[in-house]
Amino acid sequence: MNRLSGGMSAADLAQAILLHRHHATRSDLTAGAFPAPPGRTPVELCTSSGAVAAPTCATRMTEYVAPATSDRPPPLGSDADPRLSIVSPAPETRVWRNPEVPAAMDRLVLRAQVSPAVHQIVWLVDRQTYALADPAAPLYWPTSPGVHRFQIRLPLQHGESRVIRVVVQ
Secondary structure, three states: OOOOOHHHHHHHHHHHHHHHHOOOOHHHOEOOEOOOOOOOEEEEEEOOOOOEOOOOOOOEEEEEEOHHHOOOOOOOOOOOOOEEEEEEOOOOEEEOOOOOOOHHHOEEEEEEEEEOOOOOEEEEEOOEEEEEEOOOOOEEEEOOOEEEEEEEEOOOOOOEOOOEEEEEO
16 A cells, blocks of 8 residues: 555445446546436436536536437426426425534425336526436435525436425525
């Protein structure tokens, strides 16, 4: 362990794990990026809407999707449209921050319900993308003072929940 720093050894380990998960070698890396996972296609999403990025979209993220889902699905109104709802926090929730708790532990649990089930949802906080997550798993948001609005949407599809307002003091 002589001349081995935590940052260097941790970074090498993380890279080795990711290379293994992506079935890639170090020579496959281009400018530090990993190749697309097998059977997936990169699609640019607009972070504010979760939909395929239009030329006017200011902030974007790349998501790797199965080729069949990379096209925009039919508009809302079909029988297969999922119903999206936020289970937690409840509408008009008031949260008081605890000054004795470390800031990293002062967080709010986010839970969603989607029927029929989907693989991923996009959580929006104050109209900004917060996370791409599994709807069945809880997600934690670090609280910050103010009035906040939470919403969930489907990536690459139409569909969104109603907006939930939360006040953090």
